[in-house]
Each structure stands twice: as structure tokens, then as C-alpha cells.
Amino acid sequence: MCLAVPGRVVEIYEKDGLPTGKVDFGGLAKEVCLAYTPEAQLDDYVLVHVGFALNTIDEAEAKEVFALLREVAEAEEQMRKDEEPS
Amino acid sequence: MKFIDEYRDAAQVKRWVDSIHRKTTRPWNLMEVCGGQTNAIIRFGLDTLLPPEIRLIHGPGCPVCVTPIEMIDQAVAIAARPEVIFCSFGDMLRVPGSEKDLLTVKSEGGDVRVVYSPMDAVALAGAHPDRQIVFFAIGFETTAPAVAMAIAQADRLDLANFSALVSHVLVPPAIRAVLGSPDNIVQAFLAAGHVCAVMGTRQYEPIAKECGVPIVATGFEPLDILQGVAMCIDQLEHGRAEVEIQYTRCVQAEGNPVALAQIAKVFRTVSRKWRGIGPIPESGWALRPEYTRFDAALRFEVEGIRAEEPAVCIAGAVLQGHKRPHECPAFGTECTPERPLGAPMVSTEGACAAYYRYRRRAEEKES
Numbered sequence: 001m002c003l004a005v006p007g008r009v010v011e012i013y014e015k016d017g018l019p020t021g022k023v024d025f026g027g028l029a030k031e032v033c034l035a036y037t038p039e040a041q042l043d044d045y046v047l048v049h050v051g052f053a054l055n056t057i058d059e060a061e062a063k064e065v066f067a068l069l070r071e072v073a074e075a076e077e078q079m080r081k082d083e084e085p086s
Numbered sequence: 087m088k089f090i091d092e093y094r095d096a097a098q099v100k101r102w103v104d105s106i107h108r109k110t111t112r113p114w115n116l117m118e119v120c121g122g123q124t125n126a127i128i129r130f131g132l133d134t135l136l137p138p139e140i141r142l143i144h145g146p147g148c149p150v151c152v153t154p155i156e157m158i159d160q161a162v163a164i165a166a167r168p169e170v171i172f173c174s175f176g177d178m179l180r181v182p183g184s185e186k187d188l189l190t191v192k193s194e195g196g197d198v199r200v201v202y203s204p205m206d207a208v209a210l211a212g213a214h215p216d217r218q219i220v221f222f223a224i225g226f227e228t229t230a231p232a233v234a235m236a237i238a239q240a241d242r243l244d245l246a247n248f249s250a251l252v253s254h255v256l257v258p259p260a261i262r263a264v265l266g267s268p269d270n271i272v273q274a275f276l277a278a279g280h281v282c283a284v285m286g287t288r289q290y291e292p293i294a295k296e297c298g299v300p301i302v303a304t305g306f307e308p309l310d311i312l313q314g315v316a317m318c319i320d321q322l323e324h325g326r327a328e329v330e331i332q333y334t335r336c337v338q339a340e341g342n343p344v345a346l347a348q349i350a351k352v353f354r355t356v357s358r359k360w361r362g363i364g365p366i367p368e369s370g371w372a373l374r375p376e377y378t379r380f381d382a383a384l385r386f387e388v389e390g391i392r393a394e395e396p397a398v399c400i401a402g403a404v405l406q407g408h409k410r411p412h413e414c415p416a417f418g419t420e421c422t423p424e425r426p427l428g429a430p431m432v433s434t435e436g437a438c439a440a441y442y443r444y445r446r447r448a449e450e451k452e453s
């Protein structure tokens with residue numbers, strides 16, 4: 001449950017006195033509290049856990065993770081296909 | 087090779103696996119203290135790619151699994167009250183207490199809700215001034231900043247109907263407890279990357295030094311984990327015992343200073359009981375005196391509830407690496423993810439559930 005997911009900041013605003021933003025996770029946007037990442041700018045990648053950005057991430061490295069995640073998903077898809085009785 | 091060919095980036099995975107094989111000359115026992123890593127290791131069969139000399143031991147790294155049974159009983163007692171809306175992360179709902187779990191409370195009419203963030207519980211408190219909103223604050227250091235902010239926000243908004251049942255746990259004291267056990271076999275640790283994203287890695291330095299163990303802050307993808315293992319083996323083979331960071335894209339040695347300041351404002355360090363392991367000194371966070379008005383255990387007078395775990399569950403031995411899940415007599419028979427006896431069978435990050443899901447057939451063949 002400690003898993004945190006990288007996403008891209010697409011909107012920054014204030015909510016109930018706290019810096020807040022919309023973060024895009026590969027097409028799905030979620031509201032995220034940005035109080036712990038005051039340095040985060042639009043288009044920055046942040047590491048998000050239970051509604052909070054814990055850190056900003058280097059964009060090149062974040063993209064690498066996305067690519068890797070996609071590969072893993074594709075690999076799993078392939079594994080499922082292989083397991084299906086023909 | 088198993089699970090390698092499926093990766094498109096098989097070349098990279100293979101490179102790391104090869105490098106680990108080349109480096110390893112002797113048997114080494116490594117422990118990961120993170121349920122996310124445990125899940126990835128078993129799911130992708132990473133341990134099966136390593137040389138037979140390397141054993142990965144799945145440590146007490148799942149907060150759901152180490153939450154003591156009496157805390158579940160306290161949660162159940164609070165959630166059953168008619169005035170309460172009890173908010174929890176989803177994976178806590180099926181953790182067995184002495185008599186029932188939170189899902190049973192819900193089926194009996196209790197208002198138990200799954201939330202994504204502790205801030206959702208704060209919002210509920212604002213929207214339902216006539217109800218008592220209680221948040222079940224479980225988790226390692228990764229989750230603590232969110233809870234600290236929720237408490238501070240409830241304080242700022244003066245929400246008298248909000249409280250939290252706090253059972254936060256900390257990784258470094260658990261590592262010390264594992265190392266301090268007389269029959270310890272662990273020689274190096276993969277530290278949890280997201281815990282270190284908040285806390286940094288400085289607090290691991292005295293452990294590495296005093297106990298002579300390499301500690302590498304590691305991420306969660308297969309390649310991260312393999313690289314973390316390679317870094318540990320490199321240190322072990324060269325007789326080094328240092329703190330290193332594999333997960334550099336998210337971890338800095340000093341952690342997140344803004345989050346650390348907020349945590350220090352809201353929480354104080356306390357001794358805490360770990361499910362299957364027992365009390366570990368200074369291993370948890372509880373609310374500081376300034377915030378006790380948000381303490382659900384006090385508000386609902388449940389802090390006296392005490393309970394012991396079912397004797398058949400050997401979760402403690404599993405979490406410290408003395409036994410593997412399938413060596414538990416109840417594994418897969420009395421204890422399954424559908425009817426879990428112990429917490430490590432509940433969460434997908436628990437060692438028993440991971441073995442049940444991905445390893446059952448292989449282990450049966452083996453034994």
C-alpha cells in the first residue's frame with residue numbers, strides 16, 4: 001500500500017488553503033495535494049501516494065518508468081494469452 | 087529463461103541478471119522490507135532468475151500485515167457505532183480481527199467506507215457535521231505525510247467530528263529488530279523506495295555502520311529490484327556495508343524536508359506492537375499531545391481493547407524470514423485469500439497472499 005505512482009501536473013490551484021493540483025496518470029486526471037512539493041510546476045512529474053505528491057521526479061526518468069510499465073503490461077498480456085488453453 | 091523473454095527490454099533485465107550471476111561467489115541472504123517489492127519479486131519470478139546462492143527474504147514490509155490484531159478489534163468496535171462513518175484504505179477491510187473484520191461490520195449495517203486519501207475523510211467530516219468521521223491511519227512513513235496534513239487541516243477547520251485511529255509504523259526499527267533477533271540470517275537490506283522518498287536515507291546510516299549490513303534504497307519495477315540486488319551483492323562481495331540509493335529518480339538522501347517538518351509537528355515516536363512480531367521500541371508514530379483531541383482511540387474509549395493472534399498463524403516467523411509461507415500448516419488449506427487466518431494472507435503485498443497467488447503450484451511441485 002506504500003506504492004506511489006508518477007503523474008504529470010496539468011493544473012495548479014488552491015483548495016481549502018492548500019496548494020492543490022490536477023495530476024494526469026496516463027489519461028486519468030486526479031486531484032492531488034501539492035503542499036509537500038512547493039517546487040512543482042505545470043508539466044512537472046510528481047510521485048503521488050494517497051492523494052499527495054511526495055516528490056517531483058525527473059521527467060526523462062518518469063517517462064522511462066511509463067515505458068517500462070507499458071512493457072510489463074504487454075508482457076503480462078502475452079503471458080495470459082500463452083496460458084489460455086488453445 | 088522464465089519471465090525474461092516476455093519483457094521487451096529483456097536485454098536490460100538479462101544484463102542485470104548476468105551481472106548478479108558474475109558477481110556472486112558465496113551464499114547471501116537479502117531482505118526486502120516492502121510489500122510492493124515482495125509482490126513484484128514473486129509476481130515476476132525475479133528470485134528464480136537469481137543464482138541459487140542468493141535468497142530473498144520477504145520482511146515485515148506490508149503495513150496491512152503488521153497492524154496488530156487489537157488495532158483491528160478497536161477499529162471494529164468504533165466502526166460498529168451508529169454515529170460513526172468509518173473511513174479506511176481498501177486493503178484493511180478484510181484483515182481478520184479476533185472476531186470479525188471491517189467488511190463484516192459493514193455487512194451488519196455499519197457505515198464503513200473505502201477512501202483513497204485521508205483528505206477524503208476530512209471532506210466527509212465537513213459535509214456531515216451530524217456524524218462522527220473516523221479515519222483508520224495505517225501505513226509506513228510513506229503514508230504519514232498525508233495523515234499529518236489531514237490532522238492539521240481538521241485542526242485548522244476546527245472539525246470537532248473528525249478523528250483518526252492512528253497505527254503508523256516505521257521501517258528502521260523493524261530492520262533493527264530483524265537484525266537483533268538471535269537467529270537472524272539477513273546480511274543486507276533493500277530499503278523501500280517510497281519510504282525513503284519521504285524520509286531520505288540518512289537514518290539508515292547508523293544501522294549499516296553498527297550492524298555491518300549494506301542497505302540499498304530500491305524502487306519497485308523488476309529492473310529496479312534487480313539493480314538493488316546487484317548493488318547489495320557488490321557491497322557484500324567486497325566487504326562493504328554502506329547506504330546506497332538505487333531509486334535515484336525519486337529518493338534524495340535528505341528526504342522531503344517539507345513533509346518531514348509536517349510529520350514532526352503532528353506525530354511523536356512511540357513503541358508499537360507488530361502483528362506476528364510483538365512490541366518493537368520506538369517503532370511507531372502516534373499523535374502529539376497538541377492533537378489528542380483527534381485521537382479516535384481516546385474519543386471512543388477503545389484503547390483498552392487487547393487481543394492475541396491465533397496461535398496457528400506463523401506470520402512472525404514468515405515476516406522475519408525463518409519460515410516461508412508454504413511451510414505454514416494452514417497455508418492454502420485453512421488459510422486462503424478468501425478466508426484469511428492471518429494478515430499476510432489478506433493484502434496482495436503480504437508474503438502469504440503473494441505465494442498463494444503466484445507460487446502455489448510451483449511450491450507444491452517442489453515439496
Ligand code: SF4
Pocket residue numbers: 398399400401404411414415416417418421422426427428429430431438
Ligand atoms: S498462511 Fe495464513 S496462517 Fe499461515 S502464516 Fe500465512 S497468514 Fe498466517
